[in-house]
Amino acid sequence: MRAILVAVLGLAAVAAVAGSWLAPYDPAAQDLALGAAEPSAAHWLGTDDLGRDVLSRLLAGAGSALMWPVLVAACTTVLSTTLGLLAGYRLGWVDALMMRTVDLAIAMPGMLVLIVVVGVIGGGYGWAVLAMALLFTPGDIRVIRSLTLAQRELAYAEAARTLGLPASRIMFRHLLPNLAPTVVASSLLSFVAALVALAGLSFLGIGLPAGTPDWGLMVQENRGLLDLNPWASIAPAALITVVACAATLLGDRAFESLSKGGLR
Amino acid sequence: MRISELRISGSGLIVDGVDLEVSSGETVGLVGESGSGKSLTARAATGLLPKGLRATGSVTLDGRELLGARERVWRSVRGTRVSLLMQDPFAMLNPLRTAGAHVAESLRGRRDRAEVLRRLAEVGIDDPDVAGRHPFQLSGGMRQRVALAAALAADPGLLIADEPTTALDATTQHEILMLIRGLQRARGMGVLLITHDLRVAFELCDRVAVMYAGRIVEQGPPAEMAKAPAHPYTAGLLAAVPTVERRLPRLIGIRGSVPSAAQVSATCAFAARCDQATSECAHARPPLRELRPERLTACLHEVRPRTRVEEGGQERRQVTGDEVLRVTGLRRTYGSHVALGGVSLHVNRGESVGVVGGSGSGKTTLARCVLGLVRPDSGTIELADPVRPRHQLVQCVFQDPSTSLNPALTVGATLTEAAAQGPAKDRLTPAELLELVGLPVAYARRRPAGLSGGERQRVAIARALSVRPALLICDEPVASLDVSVQAHVLELLREVGTSMLFITHDLAVVRQMADRLVVLARGEVVESGDTAEVLDAPAHAYTRRLVASVPAAP
Incomplete structure (x- = not known):
């Protein structure tokens, strides 16, 4: 099972890195005479209404569909782990200030804020990604903080304090490795959430300019072709689903094996 | 059955x-x-x-x-x-239900209040108000009584x-x-x-x-x-049990550790740790044979009587005049609960002072105050040297060996890091430290999960000693260990010979470890003095109760 999950995500990663190079056709090359056609030997997943090869567009779009969520997950994980550890270990006013801010942030309707931000700033996709990372962070801060609270009371953490080790060393060398199962699992979940949310934004037509090869955008642009070439919209939707499921399941498994092995 | x-x-x-x-x-x-x-x-x-x-x-x-x-x-x-009474009375009782409800639930026939109160009275709870209380409002002993009443409710x-x-x-x-x-x-x-x-x-x-x-x-x-x-294992256990009556010159444990049942299914289970084992022991599994009616043993041999090391007089350690710890008027309250109500004590260099008391007596809070993990409300703590940082003067061995080492770090990394906090001169290496506590040097590469409870506690002792502290605080260092391992750890702590503040609830252990004794009850020192004198002739009523409750040494 685990091998399958890793294989799925590995293939997705290969597509994301080398997709444009692997694509059999130029993803932007149009064949208006052909139009939307069903799968054939020449076009394995058929073509869209402008006669562009669906498979090539999927491969070329893997980059933007996967890289941005990875970036969101990375930012969220680094931010939430650092701030959560800080709040949970320092306590006092640092904790109070941070947690009230988190409460406020969680009270905001996230997706709506995102749509407004992207709408106001326009096509700057990077901004959408940054906003999304900031939106995901507060929830994870809470999780990391509560785990830190539990760990700091354990004898090994007290022993580290008794040895007079600096706080940063206790936080990052002693506490952090014991939070690793949760950190890994929650970063994979952030990836999934970002993948789905960004695809959703593309589907709503917000974010990437029309015509860019991107999975979310393809679902939206080709949904009118369900009778001519259903694969043009089903394939990208299916890819999003498969990658999201694989990442979620892998997160679960990673959590279990990390909390069992070595650490306890 | x-x-x-x-x-x-x-x-x-x-x-x-x-x-x-x-x-x-x-x-x-x-x-x-x-x-x-x-x-x-x-x-x-x-x-x-x-x-x-x-x-x-x-x-x-x-x-x-x-x-x-x-x-x-x-x-x-x-x-x-058949009824089952379990260890942890807090986990066994439902926190949302009253003591009376627990008993009433298992009663057959009459379920009225009078019957519930009669059942509670049977387990020594005479106060009828207790029936209406929830588990968290009861002490550990009361909870175990309620659990017992509930277990016996259906006769x-x-x-x-x-x-x-x-x-x-x-x-x-x-x-x-x-x-x-x-x-x-x-x-x-x-x-x-x-x-x-x-x-x-x-x-x-x-x-x-x-x-x-x-x-x-x-x-x-x-x-x-x-x-x-009639079995060497029982003999070993008996020898390892510390006694409250006198100080033994040497504490003897059983070497090695308990194998799993599968490892020894075809041999005598104890052969590998037995001093009397012969080749027969490893060849076949000895049956449980009858010596006399009611007396069975699974040993092939006659058990040699253990030579109990004779009392070699109390070897007094070198106690010099200077103090490594003086605590005066230490107070600490949590809300309305007084954990420490003005405690004063001192530890001289080379001396081992025992602190005994039941749970809630404030002995752990005392340790945490001295270690600087808890700030006292009032009172002073003076350590050996006002200039050097606290962590080089006092270190601690904590109770629970399962959490006292960071599971993510190897033993070597833990010890290296700890030693780096000590004085720069003559820094101890992990190998030296492991040797000091009697562990193989190869253990430096292991993680805590690969060690037994006793071995982890040895590493914890090595970590505490790595900074060469003037005072070592031991907070129930053997309470979570098996008897056969306890003796080894206690013997090690004796050999180490630093000044010690030894905190325990076990009078037999403290008899073996401490030169002087301080008895704490509800955050106050009720008695103190030479260990032998206090335990042989307790003056305070609380100390007498403690001494009387120790099970007789076999």
Whole structure:
């Protein structure tokens, strides 16, 4: 099972890195005479209404569909782990200030804020990604903080304090490795959430300019072709689903094996 | 109840052929160290084995086979015929229900308040208000009494008590044991007492079975077993039990650690750790043979009597005049609870001072204040040297070996890091530290998960010593360890010979470890003085209660 999950995500990663190079056709090359056609030997997943090869567009779009969520997950994980550890270990006013801010942030309707931000700033996709990372962070801060609270009371953490080790060393060398199962699992979940949310934004037509090869955008642009070439919209939707499921399941498994092995 | 040929296996063999019989009107003790399979035997006897474990053999109650019976059959047996009393009274009671509701739930027939109060009175709770209280409003001893009343509410013929007093204070422990004995006699029921503590089993039981690596190695009446153990393992355990009566010049444990039942299924379970083992012992599994009626052993040989090291007089250690710790008027309150109500004490260089007291006496808070983990409300703490940082002057060995080492770091990394906090001159290397606590140098590469409890505690001691502190605080360092390992760790702490503040609830342990003794009760020092004098002739009523509650040494 685990091998399958890793294989799925590995293939997705290969597509994301080398997709444009692997694509059999130029993803932007149009064949208006052909139009939307069903799968054939020449076009394995058929073509869209402008006669562009669906498979090539999927491969070329893997980059933007996967890289941005990875970036969101990375930012969220680094931010939430650092701030959560800080709040949970320092306590006092640092904790109070941070947690009230988190409460406020969680009270905001996230997706709506995102749509407004992207709408106001326009096509700057990077901004959408940054906003999304900031939106995901507060929830994870809470999780990391509560785990830190539990760990700091354990004898090994007290022993580290008794040895007079600096706080940063206790936080990052002693506490952090014991939070690793949760950190890994929650970063994979952030990836999934970002993948789905960004695809959703593309589907709503917000974010990437029309015509860019991107999975979310393809679902939206080709949904009118369900009778001519259903694969043009089903394939990208299916890819999003498969990658999201694989990442979620892998997160679960990673959590279990990390909390069992070595650490306890 | 009769248990025969009981085998329990999960991923490996855990219990390997246990035969045991409990009749009504008799108390049988099942004694073993952690991992011996005693608790699983009890669980199998009540049909409560954890998921994934399988039991074969036979468990019969009044001639009726129960092993493999349907859950419906078990339900008709549990509570009414066989009851289980467990270790942790807080986890056993539902925090949302009152004490009375717990008892009423299991009553058959009359369920009125008068009957509930009568049942609570039977376990020594005379105050009728207790019936209306919730578990968190009760002390540990009271909770265990309520749990006992609930377990007995349906008048079972057999009570299985799994470590019923391990989580309790010494004084409470004694009361609960006496209560169980009284109830057993009054009701004429059978009791199967499961415990790791030989002293407890010997005090209470008519017959004791010693379990080791999944099988019973010796069985017999406690008086005989104490006088002349017929199995080297029992002999070793008896020698390892510390006594409150005198200070032993040497504490003797059993070398090595408990193997799993699967490793020794074809040999004598104890052969690898036995001083008397011969080649026969490793060839075949010795049967449980009968020496006399009621007296069984699984050893092929006559057990050589252990030479108890004779008292070599109290070797006084070099105590110089200068102090490494002086605490004056230390106070600390948590809300309305007074943890420390003005405690004063001092420790001289080279001296070992014991701090004893029940739970809630403030002894751990005292340690945490000295370590700087808790800020006292008032009072002063002076250490050996006002200039050097606190962490180079005082270090601590914590109680729980399962959490005292960082599971993510190797032993070597832990020790290197700790040593780097000490003075720069003559820094100790991990290899030197491991050697100091009697562990192989190769352990530096291991993680805590690969060590046994006793080994982890040794590493924790090495870590504390790595900065060459002037004072070592030991907060219940052996409370979570098996008896055979306890002795090794205590002996190690003696050899180390730093000044020590030794915190414990166990008077027998403190007798072995401390030169001077401070008795704490409710955050106040009630008595202090030379260990031998205080324990032999306690002056304060609380100390007398503590001393009286220690089970007699076998």
